[in-house]
Amino acid sequence: xxxxxxxxxxxxxxxxxxxxxxxxxxxxxxxxxxxxxxxxxxxxxxxxxxxxxxxxxxxxxxxxxxxxxxxxxxxxxxx
Numbered sequence: 445x446x447x448x449x450x451x452x453x454x455x456x457x458x459x460x461x462x463x464x465x466x467x468x469x470x471x472x473x474x475x476x477x478x479x480x481x482x483x484x485x486x487x488x489x490x491x492x493x494x495x496x497x498x499x500x501x502x503x504x505x506x507x508x509x510x511x512x513x514x515x516x517x518x519x520x521x522x523x
Contacts (some may be wrong), residue, residue: 460505471497475511 454465 460508464504467501 452463457465
């Protein structure tokens with residue numbers, strides 16, 4: 445894929461998806477972009493680094509999601 449094709453495809457995405465692409469590119473750059481480290485050093489993530497990245501990805505855009513449940517849904521109803 446050519447860089448121009450990639451730019452065209454990303455530019456057609458909504459802004460929040462473009463940010464997701466940027467986050468993924470930053471992840472790839474962090475993981476593979478360092479050429480002076482050995483491959484084993486590049487792949488060695490601490491558990492803390494992995495958990496922080498996972499939590500950031502899981503919670504991204506969570507505040508913009510609609511509420512699926514309300515307080516009334518939590519109350520048990522007896523008939």
